[in-house]
Amino acid sequence: MSRKKADLIILNASEMLTLAGGEVPRREVAMSDLGVVSGGALAVKGSRIEAAGSSREILDSWHSKQAIDASGCVVMPGFVDPHTHPVFAGSRENEFEMRIRGKTYEEIAAAGGGILNSVARLRATPTEALYASARARLDLFLEYGTTTVEAKSGYGLSVDDEMRSLQVLKDLARSHPVEIAPTLLGAHKVPPEFAGRRKEYVSLVAGVMIPIAAKTNLAEYCDVFCERGAFTVSESRTILKAAKNAGLGIRIHADQFSASGGSKLAAELGAASADHLEAVSAAGIRMLAGSGAVAVLLPGSSFFLDQSRFAPARKLIEAGVPVALATDFNPGSSMTHSMQIILTLACLRLKMTPAEAITAATINAAAAIGRHDRIGSIEAGKKADIIILSVPNHRYIPYHFGGNHVRTVIKKGKVVIRR
Amino acid sequence: MSRKKADLIILNASEMLTLAGGEVPRREVAMSDLGVVSGGALAVKGSRIEAAGSSREILDSWHSKQAIDASGCVVMPGFVDPHTHPVFAGSRENEFEMRIRGKTYEEIAAAGGGILNSVARLRATPTEALYASARARLDLFLEYGTTTVEAKSGYGLSVDDEMRSLQVLKDLARSHPVEIAPTLLGAHKVPPEFAGRRKEYVSLVAGVMIPIAAKTNLAEYCDVFCERGAFTVSESRTILKAAKNAGLGIRIHADQFSASGGSKLAAELGAASADHLEAVSAAGIRMLAGSGAVAVLLPGSSFFLDQSRFAPARKLIEAGVPVALATDFNPGSSMTHSMQIILTLACLRLKMTPAEAITAATINAAAAIGRHDRIGSIEAGKKADIIILSVPNHRYIPYHFGGNHVRTVIKKGKVVIRR
Secondary structure, eight states: OOOEEOSEEEEEEEEEEOOOSSSSSOOGGGGGOOOEEEEEEEEEETTEEEEEEEHHHHHHHEEOSOEEEOTTOEEEEOEEEEEEOOOOSSOOHHHHHHHHTTOOHHHHHHTTOTHHHHHHHHHTSOHHHHHHHHHHHHHHHHHTTEEEEEEEOOSOOSHHHHHHHHHHHHHHHHHSSSEEEEEEEEETSOOGGGTTOHHHHHHHIIIIIHHHHHHTTOOSEEEEEESTTSBOHHHHHHHHHHHHHTTOEEEEEESSSSOOSHHHHHHHHTOSEEEEOTTOOHHHHHHHTTTSOEEEEOHHHHHHTTOSOOOOHHHHHHTTOOEEEOOOBBTTTBOOOOHHHHHHHHHHHHOOOHHHHHHHTTHHHHHHTTOTTTSSSOOTTSBOOEEEESSSSTTHHHHSOSSOOEEEEEETTEEEEEO | OOOEEOSEEEEEEEEEEOOOSSSSSOOGGGGGOOOEEEEEEEEEETTEEEEEEEHHHHHHHEEOSOEEEOTTSEEEEOEEEEEEOOOOSSOOHHHHHHHHTTOOHHHHHHTTOTHHHHHHHHHTSOHHHHHHHHHHHHHHHHHTTEEEEEEEOOSOOSHHHHHHHHHHHHHHHHHSSSEEEEEEEEETSOOGGGTTOHHHHHHHIIIIIHHHHHHTTOOSEEEEEESTTSBOHHHHHHHHHHHHHTTOEEEEEESSSSOOSHHHHHHHHTOSEEEEOTTOOHHHHHHHTTTSOEEEEOHHHHHHTTOSOOOOHHHHHHTTOOEEEOOOBBTTTBOOOOHHHHHHHHHHHHOOOHHHHHHHTTHHHHHHTTOTTTSSSOOTTSBOOEEEESSSSTTHHHHSOSSOOEEEEEETTEEEEEO
16 A cells, blocks of 8 residues: 655654544533543644554555654644733732732722733833734743744733734734734723723723724734723623624623623623633523533632632533633733643642643634634644643643643644754 | 953843852841842853852953853852751651551651661662662752752661762762762661660760761761650760761751750850751740750751641841751652751741842851851852842742743753753
């Protein structure tokens, strides 16, 4: 039998985690099924996976000039990070120290720090500098194995500054290996110049930002920070309905500090995801189950804010809500780019098993941003977004923490990181 | 004025953290004083720091063919990690998953897992393989900026296997850039073959292991795991007195799960350090203050065991106990090599400020292993153990977490890591 020519084959993985088959997003028992192939291998042609199986099967059917021996390693889909805020200026390590000294995140925000601190800085920063800093952050994501991110605006809070932020993401999407699902988060916070005129700001987001972002294809999703101190359920509904009408997908920062009703709104409106959920109620969990929304959990944020309350991952999983994980990368409440430390936090604090956490960081995360047909698993026909980790098995990934297990990153069939 | 010739100069640090001057180990207010020099620089000759100051001062007095521009970076002493267990075989990710599923660390240990699991594996592993795995771990320490570690035996628990473990450390100390302070931890746990014969095992440690380790210079310190399920205060006293008599320094795993009296014993015997202290009593803190012992806190262990109780760092600092930080790197209760994630944990969970945490990870950690006269600060005459971090200021180090900020590592004047 003549063998077919591939552009790249990867062989001899200790464990290849395919995440293949079954219902997507995965729920409950299926979250534990990583589709492990011992001695796994795959063949890539162009940007796509052509075949995946045992090393014997792949070598019987494929040949390639470029072959990577993954002996002693885990081969898996690149991490998908479905909740990040990578477009900001400066950093907020001073507020980090203020929190250690006893101030709460909400007290710092009320005193003009927090999100509005980043807003003032972004507005004063030229677009080229925003682009350069966001690009450096994408480099870090990639180095730690993340091949696709959802990325939000939300530190501009004016039509110009929000569109500028989204344009930075669009330019990066064209020029950087990391794939981006861009989200308009004009409703991150009411900006200071609209103090006392909340209704007008909601109208600006719904009536101006959303139509522009949709028409110019600058955003694929619209998100709202539905929380006390940010936007009410009613305001969030107005904005997200406008987004739906404009053809954008929708997501919600829901029930982070209080059971504000964000998860119920997500279910009501058919959101792609309800994110955070640290304070979600039993009723909120019931509403989410079967709504089609993916619960995107952000343990990095609970950790970084040193909250005792983490999202009730086990209750969500048991209720049949599909669960994904994300970094929530942002300068105020979760300053990490690493999905690997998020997996550790998910295991330790959310009591997710390593297998559940990996499912949540790949195929379920892809589903949370509507890309499960293209990425998030190792299956013929999918994009070849693959990472090779220097670990003996998948449990080792969250177990040995605080470092970077990534040896090789492949995005759309190209080797983009070799360490 | 003619300039003197250096082998290496480092210039233009955004912040050079000298940790210079004052009482060592540092206590209370002094722990916040990093001796920051803006635009800092230093000159190295051979393995030693010749001078440190402003870039202008250094350039006025020194020239060198090798110069490193540290613009935009923090320059500081290499991390000193004063509590690690790097000599073991295999890993224990299965137990990590068992804990997530609800078993406690002590339940796993009682069922034959835990330390005794590692003991069985080490005994079955040839010395060359032990050496190779420990060497790979030291590589990781160095990559993350740790230039000196205290390193314990303790997974052998027979005379031969403990000496074999210490010999691995001695061989590594000769051949690897990371400097090692070797510690005999024969009293980590009573091995299974001594079940019902605890007294005989204590005699073996005190009467055989300690004299051999001391006479052959295989150990510099002796440590005891003084805890329920391990060794009583009385047994610990017997062992540590024998160590003192043999000329070894002493350290104690004290008050980790219960206020067992380990900290009082540390004070009584003049230990170099009392380590863990999650459960230390107010009386224990009073005993430690002024005893000369350094409190070595291990927040990675509390984090990894998902305990709600962390060591009372603020109370220890306020009582005038000098505090150091360490990874507790080991396969069961703290699988991390990174002092950087330990700094983040110290800030978030121990409520240490970034400056206090950095002091605890450098000069105070050096004091905990009796090396404060040679390492732990940037001062003329000290060893040139220096790290350059790609961060704008020292607060940023714990703030941006889950990665590796290290750009360059210099050990005894030689550049050993460049990233």
